Amino acid sequence: MKNIAKEIxxxxxxxxxxxxxxxxxxxxxxxxxxxxxxxHQGNSYVIGITGLPGSGKSSLIxxxxxxxxxxxxxxxxxxxxxxxxxTGGSILGDRIRMQKHSxxxxxxxxxxxTRGWKGGISKVTSRMIAVMDAMGKDIIxxxxxxxxxxxxxxxxxxxxxxxxxxxxxxxxxQIVKAGILEIADIFVINKADKINTQDLESDLNSxxxxxxxxxxSIKDKEWKPPVCITEAANNKxxxxxxxxxxxxxxxxxxxxxxxxxxxxxxxxxxxxxxxDYLTNLLFKELNNDDIxxxxxxxxxxxxxxPYTVAEEILRQFLKK
Amino acid sequence: MKNIAKEIxxxxxxxxxxxxxxxxxxxxxxxxxxxxxxxHQGNSYVIGITGLPGSGKSSLIxxxxxxxxxxxxxxxxxxxxxxxxxTGGSILGDRIRMQKHSxxxxxxxxxxxTRGWKGGISKVTSRMIAVMDAMGKDIIxxxxxxxxxxxxxxxxxxxxxxxxxxxxxxxxxQIVKAGILEIADIFVINKADKINTQDLESDLNSxxxxxxxxxxSIKDKEWKPPVCITEAANNKxxxxxxxxxxxxxxxxxxxxxxxxxxxxxxxxxxxxxxxDYLTNLLFKELNNDDIxxxxxxxxxxxxxxPYTVAEEILRQFLKK
Numbered sequence: 001m002k003n004i005a006k007e008i009x010x011x012x013x014x015x016x017x018x019x020x021x022x023x024x025x026x027x028x029x030x031x032x033x034x035x036x037x038x039x040h041q042g043n044s045y046v047i048g049i050t051g052l053p054g055s056g057k058s059s060l061i062x063x064x065x066x067x068x069x070x071x072x073x074x075x076x077x078x079x080x081x082x083x084x085x086x087t088g089g090s091i092l093g094d095r096i097r098m099q100k101h102s103x104x105x106x107x108x109x110x111x112x113x114t115r116g117w118k119g120g121i122s123k124v125t126s127r128m129i130a131v132m133d134a135m136g137k138d139i140i141x142x143x144x145x146x147x148x149x150x151x152x153x154x155x156x157x158x159x160x161x162x163x164x165x166x167x168x169x170x171x172x173x174q175i176v177k178a179g180i181l182e183i184a185d186i187f188v189i190n191k192a193d194k195i196n197t198q199d200l201e202s203d204l205n206s207x208x209x210x211x212x213x214x215x216x217s218i219k220d221k222e223w224k225p226p227v228c229i230t231e232a233a234n235n236k237x238x239x240x241x242x243x244x245x246x247x248x249x250x251x252x253x254x255x256x257x258x259x260x261x262x263x264x265x266x267x268x269x270x271x272x273x274x275x276d277y278l279t280n281l282l283f284k285e286l287n288n289d290d291i292x293x294x295x296x297x298x299x300x301x302x303x304x305x306p307y308t309v310a311e312e313i314l315r316q317f318l319k320k
Numbered sequence: 321m322k323n324i325a326k327e328i329x330x331x332x333x334x335x336x337x338x339x340x341x342x343x344x345x346x347x348x349x350x351x352x353x354x355x356x357x358x359x360h361q362g363n364s365y366v367i368g369i370t371g372l373p374g375s376g377k378s379s380l381i382x383x384x385x386x387x388x389x390x391x392x393x394x395x396x397x398x399x400x401x402x403x404x405x406x407t408g409g410s411i412l413g414d415r416i417r418m419q420k421h422s423x424x425x426x427x428x429x430x431x432x433x434t435r436g437w438k439g440g441i442s443k444v445t446s447r448m449i450a451v452m453d454a455m456g457k458d459i460i461x462x463x464x465x466x467x468x469x470x471x472x473x474x475x476x477x478x479x480x481x482x483x484x485x486x487x488x489x490x491x492x493x494q495i496v497k498a499g500i501l502e503i504a505d506i507f508v509i510n511k512a513d514k515i516n517t518q519d520l521e522s523d524l525n526s527x528x529x530x531x532x533x534x535x536x537s538i539k540d541k542e543w544k545p546p547v548c549i550t551e552a553a554n555n556k557x558x559x560x561x562x563x564x565x566x567x568x569x570x571x572x573x574x575x576x577x578x579x580x581x582x583x584x585x586x587x588x589x590x591x592x593x594x595x596d597y598l599t600n601l602l603f604k605e606l607n608n609d610d611i612x613x614x615x616x617x618x619x620x621x622x623x624x625x626p627y628t629v630a631e632e633i634l635r636q637f638l639k640k
Contacts, residue, residue, distance in 0.1 A: 031627050038625030052373075266619045270626040274602065277630055279595040299586045305358030306590040307351050310597055 005036035008135055016135050023127045037134035042262045044133040048154055050144045051164030056190045059232040065101055068139050076132035076140040079111040126157055155183040160248045164188045168195040184225045185248050193231045201227055223251055282317055325356035328455055336455050343447045357454035362582045364453040368474055370464045371484030376510045379552040381461055385421055388459050396452035396460040399431040446477055446589055475503045480568045484508045488515040504545045505568050513551045521547055543571055602637055
């Protein structure tokens with residue numbers, strides 16, 4: 001037991017891939033290994049990058065990986081976007097381009113399906129981050145698709161959230177209005193060579209300068225998200241983006257928020273594990289219980305409701 | 321107590337809006353009302369409509385509402401897409417167009433933010449469906465944005481899932497490959513007047529005719545999802561779509577799957593309520609517990625891991 005974990009601490013890639021498979025399959029063999037790895041976390045810098053399909057965020061991640069590798073930093077990528085070339089979901093050209101990193105031992109890419117996770121994607125992503133952290137990755141990038149619940153769940157798992165938009169599209173500003181404003185630490189307006197950025201930039205800046213009254217607040221009142229203009233395809237504006245990522249890291253470290261992050265992450269993991277354990281324990285006991293069968297029957301016949309049944313079950317269970 | 325619920329059973333719209341606000345705010349006042357409403361559910365037909373921004377799904381929903389209203393059916397809409405005109409998120413013209421339904425007492429529209437839901441969007445959506453069902457809505461339409469986890473969570477809450485695609489975009493077929501194939505009961509290729517549908521149609525049909533080997537399976541092996549071609553903006557192809565929705569309803573009723581739906585939904589609600597109750601109960605006891613404080617401290621100092629702490633807490637708690 002814990003052999004896989006020990007190999008992961010020695011940066012063994014196939015051991016990491018094996019444990020990640022256990023985690024994905026919710027195989028209980030993962031638990032003993034994770035127990036050891038959790039003692040070694042807290043060293044990676046975790047960056048979330050989110051943007052709609054078409055915003056060029058995969059190309060942006062590609063050039064960021066190049067930058068970090070030139071700086072001798074190791075990188076892990078967790079791709080949760082079904083249209084990402086990292087997940088093999090995108091057009092062939094892109095996918096081949098991304099594969100250049102697959103020959104680099106300092107880059108570990110893991111793609112996760114967006115679907116099928118009991119209790120949401122954040123649970124499995126949190127474990128994947130723990131594995132990459134224990135592997136010694138200096139930087140972990142989590143890529144998400146930019147619409148909906150996933151980004152919001154993921155934002156508590158990353159230090160810095162980069163939201164990638166493109167000018168010209170009405171969609172971008174709508175997404176901002178719909179909640180992305182609140183999760184962004186840094187905005188990127190990409191494809192500046194192809195699409196005019198001015199309107200979106202001034203819209204974003206006026207949204208960001210609203211202190212209150214709009215009913216929206218930015219993620220962290222003391223940090224004003226900068227707006228970076230990039231051309232990922234031409235490697236332009238990347239230095240400025242990197243500078244802003246490091247500025248945000250400095251900000252988190254100076255204010256003590258960097259350490260808070262791992263604290264909150266551990267407590268969230270704990271609460272979710274306790275909740276799962278308790279529920280499994282209860283339903284294991286209930287499955288052969290006659291009172292439970294009767295209650296389920298009442299529920300199915302609209303003779304009772306789930307709240308009342310839950311209260312009765314807990315009364316029975318906690319009596320024992 | 322239960323006054324709001326009684327008014328909702330009498331189709332009182334402002335009572336329904338009030339309860340929905342309680343549900344959104346996780347106000348415990350909602351529970352007593354829901355207890356009564358749950359006894360009156362099981363009469364609505366619930367249709368999920370999902371598609372990427374730009375697929376024209378809101379226009380499609382608009383014409384579906386017109387059709388159901390002409391048929392004297394009452395309709396509830398739950399919009400979970402931040403870019404939906406129903407949620408006020410879209411461009412002004414669309415929003416105004418949708419507002420025609422706001423003067424119709426037979427149409428009740430509720431928009432939900434995609435973000436900020438503890439334990440995912442499905443929990444709150446399930447409650448909203450229960451309220452609309454108890455209000456006597458014949459049809460409930462749940463609109464989602466077509467990327468990611470939300471659709472998968474929502475699919476178990478609806479009888480019929482309609483996936484709206486547009487031809488020409490590489491994106492559509494990617495989304496299909498990425499998992500939407502598995503949740504669709506009916507495919508719609510919309511905007512047939514503007515974008516050629518043939519390639520996507522033949523791609524879809526060949527994916528659907530693959531019985532196995534691709535690692536993917538359709539939602540229900542006995543039901544082959546039809547592909548409907550529509551022009552929502554010109555009200556074309558809608559009759560055929562409606563026919564297919566009713567064919568699927570017939571199929572569910574003939575095979576007994578229609579009744580199973582409410583059974584599964586109730587049991588899921590029950591499990592989630594039990595899990596929440598148990599966890600809240602536990603953490604209420606723990607908050608002033610010295611052993612818990614010490615364990616949290618160990619966790620924060622990387623001297624223990626969340627699995628071990630969870631096991632110790634449960635050992636303490638279940639001893640009492």
